[in-house]
Structures are given as C-alpha cells and as structure tokens.
Amino acid sequence: MKLDKNARYMESHEWARKEGDVIVIGISDHAQDSLSDVVFVEFPDVGDALAKGDVFGVVESVKAASDLYMPVSGEVVAINDTLEDTPEVVNSDPFGAGWMIKISPGNPAEWDELLSPEQYEASIE
C-alpha cells in the first residue's frame, strides 16, 4: 500500500496536503483499493463553504457509494473535473492526478488534528 508522507489523513481515509495557500484533498491508496474500480465522483460547487467533517462529495465504485468528508474547514476553490471522464485515475494515482478538491482553509489549527502518515498507517492495520 502506498502512502504520501507529505499528506495528513483522516480515519475515514481522506488525505489533505498543503500546496501553497490551498489544501488539496483526495482519498488514500488504501481507500481506492478497498472501494475497487471508481466509476464516478460527485463534487461540491466551487465556492461552497464547508466545515471540518462535512460531506463534500461522494465516490461511487463498482461496489458502493461512499461519502467524502472534509479533513478541515474551508471554501472550495477548485474541483478536479477531469475525473468526470477518467474516474479510474482515482485508482491509478490517488495521491496525484486523482486529487478531488482544493480548498482555502478556514481554520489553520485544524491541520494539527489530522493523522500523520504513521498514525494513519497504524489505524488501518
């Protein structure tokens, strides 16, 4: 299982990574593997303001529909709409081209509440 050492995680398998002023969010390699082939991602609208723990979207796999949760509060500034035509990229590159949304964080203190890669790895063992 792959892990992005630069990301922080939620127990619900979302990852968050700081890139300049924004935070990029996706799902972990473990999550994509458990879900099986991803066929659809439902996104929020750019401009939506969401709190930590809010559902920001849904990932649909051949197996099931799973809610996606905000790792930290913030305003959605971008969605990865290339996944509309190529949702399989969530499987092949979950930490890279398979990212889902970018947000402008609302409360910087929440970052420190997320799991480190080591803590996340321990949580799924």
Place this chain on the structure above:
Amino acid sequence: MTQSAETLKRTNLYDWHVAHGGRMVPFAGWEMPVQYPTGPKEEHRATRRAAGLFDIDHMAQFSVSGSQAEAYLNRLTSWDVTTMKVNDAHYALMCYEDGGIVDDIYLYRLPNRWFIALNASNRAKDLAWMQAQTVGFDVTVTDVSDETYMLALQGPQAIRILQKLTDVSMKSVARFTIAEGKVNGISTLISRTGYTGEDGVELFFPAEQAVEMWESLLEAGKSEGLIPVGLAARDSLRFEPGFPLYGHEINAGITPIEARLGWVLSLNKNFIGRQAILKQKLEGPSRLLVGFEMIDRSVPREGYDVYYQAEKVGHVVAGIFAPTAEKFAGHAFVPAGIAKPGTKIRIEIRNKLKEALIIRRPFYRPAYK
C-alpha cells in the same frame, strides 16, 4: 439472510483465488472471488476483447433420468423440450402455478439423460420443487453439484484457447450444443453456452480436477490474453446483453411476461404456470421490466426509487456502470403504460431526482448472434 464465515462453502479453487489476490466475498452461501487485482472493469473488457475464465462452481447441477424424463421436463419447464435434439442446450424457466418464477435454468439433452445447470442460491429450493413434481412420472432427479465442477471460458478467443487442449473439434460444436470429450486429458462436458454475451464454453468435469483444469486453461490462453474474472465483472457482463439474474430481474413474485422473457415460453404446450401466464399475456401485464440509461451521471443502484413525473412508480432491480456501453445504466420495473423507449424517468439517488431515459434493450448485442 446473513451467514457467518464458518458456514460459507468454498470451491476447490478457493486457495488459488486467495493466492492470486482474489477478493473473496459471500455469495449465495459461498465464498467467491468478486474480483482479482486486475479489477472488474478490465476483467469485463478483457472478456469482451479476448477471453475470461470464471470459477462458477457455486452453481448447481442436477441430472434427470428415467423413461419419462422428457415428458416430466416438458411439464416442469417453459420450453418445449421435445424440440431439443440429443446434445442440444437451451435456456428455460421453471414457474409456479401463478406464473411466478422458481428459477431460470439451462437444459442439456445428453444421449442417455438430461443435465441441468441452476442458480446456487436456489439449489435446495429447486431440488425440493423438482422432486415434488415427479409424482406420476418415471423419472429420477439427482443433485450432482458436489461431484461436478463448473467453469466458464468466455470471449472471442475462448474457442481457440480451448481447442489447444481438447480432441473435440470445436467447429463441430455449434452454439447452444454440448459435446463430451477430453480437455487436458480430463473427461468433460463441453457446452457452447455462457452468460456473458460472448462466444465461449461452460465446462463440467470431476470436481477433484478443478485446479489442474483451471491452471491448464490459463496457461493455454496466456498468449490470447486470457485472465481470471470475478463475480463483479460477471454481473456487468450479463447485464449488458440483458440476461436476467435471479433475485433481481426475476423471482417468485415476477412473471416471465413482466420480465420480458416471452421468447423462453412455449405456450403451445402445457407446463406449470402456463394458464396464469396466458391470462396475463391476454390481459396485459400492469408492469414491465425496462432498461434505462442515466442522463445525469450517477450510479443507479438496486432498490433506488423510480419516478415518472411527480409519482413514484417503481424501483431499480439492477444498476451499474456498464463498461462496454460506457453508460450508467439499470433495470427497473415500471407501469406498462410508460415502459416505452424514449420515456424520461427519474431515479432518486441520495435524495436527489436524477434524469434517466428508458432505452431499447440490450445495451450490448451478443457477439455470437
């Protein structure tokens, strides 16, 4: 019904599946591979493009013999079996008196007996039903599922692959017929049938030879691109050509008319359920199975409500992303009056009504037709 892992049955290929990354799930009382590391979409596409190998030993097989086997089966099943020649194979239904479906089955007429393949989930029910109907006939129904292994080899390259391992000339085995011969030295019933919409075979042979048969087929098919395929792709492969799956498009509360299986009915002969079916055919069914594709993207899953205008009119019985059609698509029962291609319906997905369009089935036309 939930079953603990302890009570689930395992096929003789269980260890092979686990060793090769098969993801094992409970299905019809068995622990079966839902997918391999390749993933369901590619397993589906590989079967349409080249070939796929399926462990379907969870399926049941019965043997029917006796001097009145033909008359018995003609009373029991929807198809006129007197039209079947020796070595013919045909799809058929068993119905209750009220027209509801006991099970969908495959019938094989062998030189000295009849052979039937049935759904795993219905094995005990089917055996009880079939034995109860033997009264008055010189016929014996025997469950031979345990000693019989069943594999499916499907796809445009399937016949070429099988030919490498068998002395039977596959040119002489037409679609919907069966032959007896050796495959890799193993005595096998080779049936030119399947449930994927592709050409191919289903193989029946002694259960203890399962691993040897499986591995020899995979080896023989390596150059053609043969891969093992799990239940998830098996479901999408049967969905696209519109083949019903018991518990979804058909069950005891659904008739063949409602499920649009009129082509499996020989209504000019007497069989259990015929009168009710004839009556419904004459009066017209109140609901019908339809295929639909999503206009708004999303996966229409089983159980979701179907709306026509403002009214809730039915529910989804099967829904997937169809990998060959490249559509989000489903099957639903809706009132007969709106069951026409071109009708717009809406599917309630996560509290939102998403637009869908009833289309003419199938989503994929079987390659062997």
